[in-house]
Amino acid sequence: xxxxxxxxxxxxxxxxxxxxxxxxxxxxxxxxxxxxxxxxxxxxxxxxxxxxxxxxxxxxxxxxxxxxxxxxxxxxxxxxxxxxxxxxxxxxxxxxxxxxxxxxxxxxxxxxxxxxxxxxxxxxxxxxxxxxxxxxxxxxxxxxxxxxxxxxxxxxxxxxxxxxxxxxxxxxxxxxxxxxxxxxxxxxxxxxxxxxxxxxxxxxxxxxxxxxxxxxxxxxxxxxxxxxxxxxxxxxxxxxxxxxxxx
Amino acid sequence: xxxxxxxxxxxxxxxxxxxxxxxxxxxxxxxxxxxxxxxxxxxxxxxxxxxxxxxxxxxxxxxxxxxxxxxxxxxxxxxxxxxxxxxxxxxxxxxxxxxxxxxxxxxxxxxxxxxxxxxxxxxxxxxxxxxxxxxxxxxxxxxxxxxxxxxxxxxxxxxxxxxxxxxxxxxxxxxxxxxxxxxxxxxxxxxxxxxxxxxxxxxxxxxxxxxxxxxxxxxxxxxxxxxxxxxxxxxxxxxxxxxxxxxxxxxxxxxxxxxxxxxxxxxxxxxxxxxxxxxxxxxxxxxxxxxxxxxxxxxxxxxxxxxxxxxxxxxxxxxxxxxxxxxxxxxxxxxxxxxxxxxxxxxxxxxxxxxxxxxxxxxxxxxxxxxxxxxxxxxxxxxxxxxxxxxxxxxxxxxxxxxxxxxxxxxxxxxxxxxxxxxxxxxxxxxxxxxxxxxxxxxxxxxxxxxxxxxxxxxxxxxxxxxxxxxxxxxxxxxxxxxxxxxxxxxxxxxxxxxxxxxxxxxxxxxxxxxxxxxxxxxxxxxxxxxxxxxxxxxxxxxxxxxxxxxxxxxxxxxxxxxxxxxxxxxxxxxxxxxxxxxxxxxxxxxxxxxxxxxxxxxxxxxxxxxxxxxxxxxxxxxxxxxxxxxxxxxxxxxxxxxxxxxxx
Numbered sequence: 062x063x064x065x066x067x068x069x070x071x072x073x074x075x076x077x078x079x080x081x082x083x084x085x086x087x088x089x090x091x092x093x094x095x096x097x098x099x100x101x102x103x104x105x106x107x108x109x110x111x112x113x114x115x116x117x118x119x120x121x122x123x124x125x126x127x128x129x130x131x132x133x134x135x136x137x138x139x140x141x142x143x144x145x146x147x148x149x150x151x152x153x154x155x156x157x158x159x160x161x162x163x164x165x166x167x168x169x170x171x172x173x174x175x176x177x178x179x180x181x182x183x184x185x186x187x188x189x190x191x192x193x194x195x196x197x198x199x200x201x202x203x204x205x206x207x208x209x210x211x212x213x214x215x216x217x218x219x220x221x222x223x224x225x226x227x228x229x230x231x232x233x234x235x236x237x238x239x240x241x242x243x244x245x246x247x248x249x250x251x252x253x254x255x256x257x258x259x260x261x262x263x264x265x266x267x268x269x270x271x272x273x274x275x276x277x278x279x280x281x282x283x284x285x286x287x288x289x290x291x292x293x294x295x296x297x298x299x300x301x302x303x304x305x306x307x308x
Numbered sequence: 309x310x311x312x313x314x315x316x317x318x319x320x321x322x323x324x325x326x327x328x329x330x331x332x333x334x335x336x337x338x339x340x341x342x343x344x345x346x347x348x349x350x351x352x353x354x355x356x357x358x359x360x361x362x363x364x365x366x367x368x369x370x371x372x373x374x375x376x377x378x379x380x381x382x383x384x385x386x387x388x389x390x391x392x393x394x395x396x397x398x399x400x401x402x403x404x405x406x407x408x409x410x411x412x413x414x415x416x417x418x419x420x421x422x423x424x425x426x427x428x429x430x431x432x433x434x435x436x437x438x439x440x441x442x443x444x445x446x447x448x449x450x451x452x453x454x455x456x457x458x459x460x461x462x463x464x465x466x467x468x469x470x471x472x473x474x475x476x477x478x479x480x481x482x483x484x485x486x487x488x489x490x491x492x493x494x495x496x497x498x499x500x501x502x503x504x505x506x507x508x509x510x511x512x513x514x515x516x517x518x519x520x521x522x523x524x525x526x527x528x529x530x531x532x533x534x535x536x537x538x539x540x541x542x543x544x545x546x547x548x549x550x551x552x553x554x555x556x557x558x559x560x561x562x563x564x565x566x567x568x569x570x571x572x573x574x575x576x577x578x579x580x581x582x583x584x585x586x587x588x589x590x591x592x593x594x595x596x597x598x599x600x601x602x603x604x605x606x607x608x609x610x611x612x613x614x615x616x617x618x619x620x621x622x623x624x625x626x627x628x629x630x631x632x633x634x635x636x637x638x639x640x641x642x643x644x645x646x647x648x649x650x651x652x653x654x655x656x657x658x659x660x661x662x663x664x665x666x667x668x669x670x671x672x673x674x675x676x677x678x679x680x681x682x683x684x685x686x687x688x689x690x691x692x693x694x695x696x697x698x699x700x701x702x703x704x705x706x707x708x709x710x711x712x713x714x715x716x717x718x719x720x721x722x723x724x725x726x727x728x729x730x731x732x733x734x735x736x737x738x739x740x741x742x743x744x745x746x747x748x749x750x751x752x753x754x755x756x757x758x759x760x761x762x763x764x765x766x767x768x769x770x771x772x773x774x775x776x777x778x779x780x781x782x783x784x785x786x787x788x789x790x791x792x793x794x795x796x797x798x799x800x801x802x803x804x805x806x807x808x809x810x811x812x813x814x815x816x817x818x819x820x821x822x823x824x825x826x827x828x829x830x831x832x833x834x835x836x837x838x839x840x841x842x843x844x845x846x847x848x849x850x851x852x853x854x855x856x857x858x859x860x861x862x863x864x865x866x867x868x869x870x871x872x873x874x875x876x877x878x879x880x881x882x883x884x885x886x887x888x889x890x891x892x893x894x895x896x897x898x899x900x901x902x903x904x905x906x907x908x909x910x911x912x913x914x915x916x917x918x919x920x921x922x923x924x925x926x927x928x929x930x931x932x933x934x935x936x937x938x939x940x941x942x943x944x945x946x947x948x949x950x951x952x953x954x955x956x957x
Contacts, residue, residue: 081479085488088477092470093492100576104569108562113408114550117500118573120492121547124540125580127473128466132451132583139449140469142476149473180346187350194357195420198364202427205368206807210428213821217944221833234833240825240944302939304954 062161064102068095068153075146091149096130097123099156106163126152214241218298220288223274231279233302235288236272239265248291253277254284280304347406349413352392356417359388364424370806382806383793389417390523390792395785397516400768407516408502414523415498419491422533425807429483429824431816433844434536436852437461441468442482443852446475452640456857457848460537460648463641466544466584467537486535493543494533500546501754505761507553508718513768514761521699521760524692524791525753526799532750541585542750545592548577552596552625553718556603574628582632586645589633591751596626598724602717622718655912656741660734685797692794693733695787696756700726703759706766719762726755746799803905812923813904818845826894826947830854833942834949840892841871841885843899843909846947850894860911863887869914873924877935886956893932893950900926 067090074087098119101110110118130148131140138144179185217238225232239245244266251259263271277286285303289296362385369378393414396402402410426432430439437458444453451465461468467489475485501522506515522528532539555570562570582589600623637645681689707723729752735741772780796805803814811817827849836855840847847858861868863884871881872895885893899909900923908917909924932938932950942949 075477084478085480089474089488092473092477101573104572105566106569108566108569110554113499114503114554117496117503117547117550118577120496121500121544121577121580122573124466124470124493124544125576125583128469128580128583129576131469131473132465135450140445140472140476141449144449145473145477184346184350187354191350191353191357194354195360195417198357198360198424199420199427201361201364202367202424205364205371206426206428209371209807210821215822215825215945217825217829217942219829219833219942220939221941238825240821298943298945300940300943302941302951303937 102160238270518757518761541588728752827854
């Protein structure tokens, strides 16, 4: 019954807008625990399996059921959030119903559930502190990884042919992205067969990008489009479009 | 009941629990579990968490490029995570529930060591292949899509499917969803392994020690903790073994409905394992078949006459898994499986036969693929190998000489699995076969774990003086810590054990912001699925985050990497480009800095792989600037992307 209730709660969580942490708490069991537990209860309603072993089967079966259900469903329908919620809830509800039906006549045979004792507060505290330390270690590592990523200083430049504004012509899309870890100034020069098409000084903050779409004459081997990026007084990056064909 | 529980716990410590009391044991243990404290587990969990902090500090120092004593904290952290838990598990004082918690803490803490290595993104070749497979499932809503980074993801879709389910349901990124999947898998693996060994040897102490020893296999710390199908498959395999054991042991007392139910659980778990990983399915099927075969040969004549014995032994689990695997292979998976496993095994076979016939020599030991190991590392690695060999041979000797349970076919089967370790160790003598040895360790160590557990049970029969017992525990713990470190040294390249500055051809050490930026550009601006020629690292990034389709292999007799590395672009290169319809060439000019650490730039059978002493020349990489009709559409400094489509028209 509790499995059924949790499955229904999960399907509601999947369909209404919720914070990510709430989705994680409510929906991760729908993938890793509920379908397997329900299937196990349906297949072995009265067979005495110790709790730890039951947990192994519940999770392993959940993973297997989720994969089998997903692979079968995608043959006819695409998998998205609603479909996953529907399929996994359906499996859980169906298996739970079978389990309830099969367990009812056997209820008198089942031993009473043992009293659940809470661990000592110091034990709980120790595990919470340990989890906190582990989380701290991960946050330290994440911050360090972000820092080392920021240490890489570079600038991107690109030039791509795009759909021309008018038939018979051509156009290029040119972009610059600054990853120099500080605001930087550049000069963008675009030429075609020696003729300047664009000469534009730009200033970009770290992480900022600049893009322009430029009409050009048809690009041929004799008329390549060349884009140069000057930074701190020298040519820093270069890109070009070259068809190689004679005009 | 509480007296019974204490009696069972006592007997489970020394392995004398008999099989005649399963019902009482089950109910008593269930009650016992709720009444026992977790002993030293909370304190040891705290110590393990401090160990993780030390690993994080050491990794951060390594990431910033600073060497020295801070980097050494990594090893101290590892010892702090593993040592105290191993010491407690080796002792006889812990209760069953404490041992279970310690096994879980050990498995998850060692998984976090891998997470601390790359805490923000997946960075390994296999991981990014699975990232791509998961993204494709999410984007298309369908599995079985092709994957240029790993063809097997299409026909073994379990990991991508389950990760897509978590990601789509929760809204988490693929990275975070993948971490949840792997963490759940690791926790269940540790629990399943503990329960399996406990039921095999009937001792929770032996099971705890077995789990601690299993963690010393060279794949455990990183390879089987990465976001890849083997990490998930080991969990499915452990669950299949556990249910197979329950099937084979409890059929006589089970009613018909429970037998059908057990068969149903077996079938679903077998299907799950089959859809997860080829090698693990095959290995578990072979294990079950060997167990069934051993059971058949050791069967008493009275049992042989009992037809039910044949049906209910390990034969049914073996038959179910073999059936599901064979069916899946024949329906869909055979080409990809044969291509991947066949390639690996044929290369290994060729290299080993060349070694035997003298056509080639052994690889340079302790050199990884490009970096030499220090003296301390060599000593630790040799010590680890020797300790493992001693464990296997002493364990086998104990099996041979033991009088009790020697007729248990499962014990003999597990001993045979342990023998795989010394056999596959020889494969480390050649580069091509080293990977098989590495991957086999995840399976072979199940046998080693069993033998370690068995020896523990035997040792409890000796009356130890308290001081000698303490010394023995300390000695065993020291050897186990040494084994964990040695296994990591053996299984992981020196350069990839900790994060650090960029290195050429060094898996995750080669993943840099420039490569990620190029991948982001490709994803935003280049047609998805465009065929491209790239080195291995950029293929990983642009094939996953970038959405391009990296192309490997040959065109006719031309190896595709030749196009990247030839001194000038010639007609042969053009023919290969055309033949493979390569729309883009990605050139990473950093490749000219040094030879690739893993031995090759693009793929393991490229010309010069593993024997290259000098890096590719800068001129070879710069030759594309002078090729007419090539367009350089992107540059970020080290990485340029050339558009070849005009050239190929």
